[in-house]
Amino acid sequence: MTDPGERLRSSLAADQSASSGMADFDSPIAMEALRATRVLHAADQEPFPPPARIRIITIANQKGGVGKTTSTVNLGVALALYGLRTLVIDLDPQGNASTALGVDHTVGTPSIYDALVGDSTLTEVVHQTTASPHLLCVPATIDLAGAEIELVSVVAREHRLRRAIEGYIAALPPERRPHYVLIDCPPSLGLLTLNALVAGDEVLIPIQCEYYALEGLGQLLNNIDLVRQHLNPGIAVRTILLTMYDGRTKLADQVADEVRNHFGDVVLNAVIPRNVRVSEAPGYGQSVLTYDPGSRGSTSYVEAARELAHRGVNLPPIDSTSTPGAATRFAVADAAAPQNRQ
Structure with a gap:
């Protein structure tokens, strides 16, 4: 092949x-x-430059259909193809990210459910993808649909994913530690998304260039503020990605301008257009970059990934005095030497 x-x-x-x-x-x-x-x-x-420290990015938006999974998959593939070790964690019970990366997620497959609810480590449930040797995936099975109920009675339930990721990174030799960890969230603000927000150091919000996409965004930002105040002081919205842009409509330009005016430099310059190839690719168990490398969707995600990578070069260290576990993460990131694409 x-x-x-x-x-x-x-x-x-x-x-x-x-x-x-x-x-x-x-x-x-x-x-x-x-x-x-x-x-x-x-x-x-x-090749894309490695980040100053390991970046654990939570990709969240409680509105469905805005491009969370698509962005997670294609950004992950772009980063991996251009030299950066990347781990994608599928935290959506639908398992769409797993499908797009060609990873089996049928019932019984070792998955993120076993790490959150069971006693498995991420090392035991991580799978190699077909997209790139640098890209790994922790799949989600339908079992994850019941995880929110099962986690209710678990001690430190909000920190299960964070501890799993930290244990996974600490157990790896420096040359195998990921540069990027991308967490694909379900379209809700439940316990799974809360785990992702506590586990991440930053949030990437995909925003569809349509009016309804702006509704509910305030609720997401309020939830992120609550997580920062009570559970993860280091979490911050560092990236916003405009998706499903249709240049034929004035509405798309108006939404894009409004988002840029409100959020400023947090918004990536790269914009993801509506492109049929992006929608077709998952049906073949691929990302758009491997399905149709010359398409506008592929070009746009490469641009977005490059911009994301360059923004990560000069990231400040995480404040270990205010963020639990940050000292461990920073030490791990220091040990991860930059590696070019092989």
Whole structure:
């Protein structure tokens, strides 16, 4: 089976060859194709820089259908293909992230449920993906649907995922520790999402470029503030990603402008457009980057991942005096030496 990274590089070479004669065409389509080729080619030539410390990013939004899972999968694949060790944790009982990464999540498969409710470690439930050797996934099975009820009586129930991640990282040798841990949350503000917010050091919020996407955002931000006050003082919204952008509508521009005006530099410059390839890819157990590397959806997620990676280069250390477990995480991150793509 062809390696996804090789497929991507082959596609880049083909796209570059095909677009070499487009420089003389002053049309939006030609210029867009040329820009997409250059973006992908630059990423292929220059691996993304490793972060200053391990980044544990919770991808959350209680509204469904805004691109949480899609963004988790494609950002994870982009980071991994361009040299950064990445772990995706599927915390949604639907298991869509597991499907998109080609990881089995049928009943009985070792999954995140066993680490949250049972006695398993993340090491025992982590699976290798087909997208990249640098990308691992902890799948979710339907058993996770009952985890919220089962966790109610568990001591320190909000910290189960945090402790599992810290134990996993501490047990790994420096050269195998992940640069990024991406946590895909369910479309709710229940105990699973709370575990993800307590486990993470930062939050990435995907926002659909439609009016309804802004409703309920205040509730999510209030919940994050409550978590910061009582459970995880280090959590912060560091990234907002605009998704499902339709340039044919004024509404998409209005929503994008409103989000940028309100949140400022937290919003990534990269915007994810509506693209049928993004929707088709999970049906083949793939991300859009491996399914159709030259598509607009693939280009946009590579841009977003690159921007995310560059923002992580100069991150300040976590304040270990105010955040439980932060000292352990920072020491682990210091030991993780930058590694180029193999």
